[in-house]
Amino acid sequence: MNPSVQRLVILGSTGSVGTSTLDVVARHPERFEVVGLSAFQRMDALAAQCRQFRPRVAVVPTEERAAVLRGLLDGVATEVVVGAQALCDMAAASDVDSVMAAIVGAAGLPPCMAAARAGKRLLLANKEALVVGAGLFMQAVEEGGATLLPIDSEHSAIFQCLPEDRGTWAQRIDHIVLTASGGPFRQRAPDSLHDITPEQAVAHPNWVMGRKISVDSATMMNKALEVIEARWLFSLEPERVQVVIHPQSIIHSMVVCRDASVLAQLGTPDMRVPITYGLSYPERIESGAPRLDFLQLSALSFEPVDPLRFPGLQLAWEALRAPAGSTAVLNAANEEAVAAFLDRRIRFTDIHRVNAGTIEALAPRLGPVTGIGDLLALDERARTHARGAIQGLAA
Ligand code: NAD
Ligand code: MG
16 A cells, blocks of 8 residues: 555545546546445446446445446456445545545435544535534534545635635634526526426536536525535634625635635636545645636626525525524425426426425424434425425425
């Protein structure tokens, strides 16, 4: 074993962030060793990754898929294991230094917690895990001695604008400004939003991403989740996290300091930049992303968020002010609503109805949240409520 080599696990390696991570890793074979991969679907894609990167282990959700994967692996020594506990074991294994959390949704929370408790370098793309885990997630990072590195481009931008010593952050930050592209419907008349199809909603103007986050970008629920994520990552009161629409996605976010100085991170919209920063931190290495050509930029513009077009954004601050667990409720409702919209069971504008209705019904009567088990139970309760609302809307 070479101690200068970073031994890496990628949770959700076949997704958009997962494949971009492997693209960066392949550029630096001397720096990274892929120890483990995981995927939920697309065993053919996972098999191809195993052939190229030769991980010790690959995790899949069912025995059926394990059999498919083993059949595709012929000759590759990767051990194929099954189930949610296997994901946690892989994320906490002693031969692993870094974990890229690139699963979509609350399903990523248990392996993130396992990596945090085991003191890994945790590269967090899976924002839903932090939105659900909230204070308990941050506590696990602290107690486990883990290093939490944001991969979401906005949070990576903020992180890149701050000094290494976290103890100085509270003193120097007045507030932060998360930029949002506004997605595909930034200029669409609010009263025409109900006709939007899944195909239109996933066609993001600036970023190529998984289907769930693409729908979240179209509703701006993605930004709502990012406000919650930022509150925890940078330990800020909710009011000190602000959002502005910046359609070009060149400024990835900004820190407004106490002295009114503004620090920003800029670049082409390519997830390999924040991914590479997480992988190489505190160094900087080649990401493969195209350089920003300032002479080709026509303008950098900014707009307020129209609350009629994007009513979901406000739910972030509402959920943060509501009792602990409310952000887990919001996330669960949204996951169910987005899945129902992608299945054409509800309309685009119903996503907000489900989310707001589920928070309103559950948030005022939440019990104490003392462990991750409470949060997972709450996640299930919120999903049951949201599914009922979806059935009502679909009828
Ligand atoms: P994706 O849908 O492209 O990929 C998701 C991956 O997770 C796949 O490998 C899939 O097999 C796996 N997966 C899905 N459901 C699972 C489950 N229940 N259990 C275990 N594995 C499961 O998603 P993505 O766009 O790569 O996004 C991943 C995460 O990163 C999301 O939380 C998203 O919000 C965040 N993120 C993505 C981008 C982006 O550019 N795509 C940018 C910022 C943040
Ligand atoms: Mg983002």
